[in-house]
Amino acid sequence: MLKEPSDLSTIVNLGEMRKRHDSKEEKYMRDRDMMRGERSRDGRPQGRLSRPLLIIIIVALFLGVTFYGPFDLSFLSLSGKHYVIIIDAGSTGSRIHVFSLKEAGMDGYKLLKDDFYPLEPGLSSYGKDPKKAAESLKPLLDFAYKKVPNESHEQTIVKVKATAGLRILSEEVANNILTEVEEYVKKNYKFKVLPKLAQIMDGTDEGVFAWISLNYFLDNWEPVPMKTAALDLGGGSFQLVFETENPDQLPTEAKGNVHKMPVAGMARNVYVKSYLGLGLKEARVKLLKKGEGEVLSSPCLPEKYTGDWEHGGSTYKIQGSSTSSYDNCLTSVKTTFEGAITPINELLTKDFYAFSYIYDKAKDGGLVSGVEGAVVTVADFTRIAKEACKAQLVDQRFQCLDTVYINYLFSHAFKMPEDFKMHVVKKVNGEEISWALGAAFREMDERKV
Incomplete structure (x- = not known):
């Protein structure tokens, strides 16, 4: 029996983001008609607003702003260009992606640029100090602040999505880190703040998103x-x-x-x-813990090797x-x-x-x-x-x-x-x-x- 996903239903509304695959001729005709206004059988243009209707719309907008205040049109961009900031808070490090996206009409969105910057260690390494975990993201957020034009800061979504590193921690420790991260971003940056700015991403989402990205780059739509x-x-x-x-x-x-x-x-x-x-990294931990005593020995390591290995806030002698x-x-x-x-x-x-x-x-x-x-x-x-x-x-x-x-x-x-x-x-x-x-x-x- 197939699952109807609880959160996956909003993962890919690819009626919005998919690429069209009309022939070149069809695309040319579609784009021409959108620009010119498709004509009806009696020769009158369709797809354009008549002058009286346009005047009515302008007056309605003016009255609406006058009596009810400005509308929230932050989701629109005159240039059709948008910025989205995603911080991948993984188990071994945090990585920021500053995506520049452009609306492509019926073709959905087109990726213009991905400005990327990684750092180590990951948030899970700061389990005992949530404030330090939040502050560790400063180089990434500063990087994004420079990449996004000043006039676009307040319209730019930022999301911190933690993966397996925080899933493995206790719920209390993980939530403390996420709370501090959210407060740190709100206090120090002017990016657009939406609900669940920082959250642990479900592994199912992680897998589907990666598959979507792969197929997008392969042009498999x-x-x-x-x-x-x-x-x-x-x-x-x-x-x-x-x-x-x-x-x-x-x-x-x-x-x-x-x-x-x-x-x-x-x-x-x-x-x-x-x-x-x-x-x-977690496979390493499981294999090394098969050893006994203070120093963990494994047939998977070089015979003459002795040293320390740090992972997830713990240090192992191996x-x-x-x-x-x-x-x-x-x-x-x-x-x-x-x-x-x-x-x-x-x-x-x-x-x-x-x-x-x-x-x-x-x-x-x-x-x-x-x-x-x-x-x-x-x-x-x-x-x-x-x-x-x-x-x-x-x-x-x-x-x-x-x-x-x-x-x-x-x-x-x-x-x-x-x-x-x-x-x-x-x-x-x-x-x-x-x-x-x-x-x-x-x-x-x-x-x-």
Whole structure:
């Protein structure tokens, strides 16, 4: 049975934001008629206001302002250009996107520019000091203040959306941080303040927004089934999203993750699953805690390595093991995460895109170089995992653990064959893949409601 999403119904009103795919001739005729006014059969122009009607409207507006005060028309822009600020408050760091968007008539919105600036650590690192957590965002907000023209500050939406890092904290600690963040922004900046300025974003939203952004950059808004699947591996969680053409054939435990939603002119069955606690950094914690004693030992670390690792406000003393190897690391990963992920055969029919930490680790292993990434196979990840574990490089202490975990996800959890091909990317057509753009589109749609 398909879920009607509680919050997802407003995620993508793509009747507003989708791109039209008329032929060039149709677009030319449509745009010409909009400019000239389409003529009726008797030769009189349509689509223009008559002079008497225009006078009536102007007088009505004047009287309305005189007796009731100015209308709130802040959602309009004479230039059609808008700014939306999204702060991605992740588990390992906070990243700001200052989106410049332009209205494109019936074509929805067009992304003009994404000014991006990251910093570390993330908000979750300040669990004991919420005020310091809020103040940590100052460099990001100052960056946005300079990027948005002064005359647009008060009309510019700013949203701070926390992901897995704050989801993992206790509700009280997370809420204290979010409250301080909201108060800090209100007190120090003149951006437009809307309800829930700072909030924890549901993992389902995160996954769908990233999928929307990916398909937008791929220009996949044709009203036909979308073949694209997206896997976004973060620090605290990972998200898997794709349009399923056969929801009834999904495994029983996966059917509850299918949501009916409008995307690109069609009602679609979108499979979206967020695996909280299975992001790369949280996977490290679970694997390292299999060790005993004050110093945590793991066969996934270089044998001669000893040191400290900080994550989520905690410091772990860690070291390698005399049994460090690819096979022993894979065994440790299997026993830790066995059964946590549901394999889905339909994934093997998709145009599969993997990004975030998957790109980073593929780059560290030499699989990809430029930000546009490359097409690689599951076998390629198996190879670099074996190479990393064999090299035992102390200065790349987590490369064995991380690549074995990623290889486990593909080969064992999702049961992809070794020759399965995927796109491993950081950017598509020059734009960085992130859920933030999808979130910005939703903010613009909600602003019009």
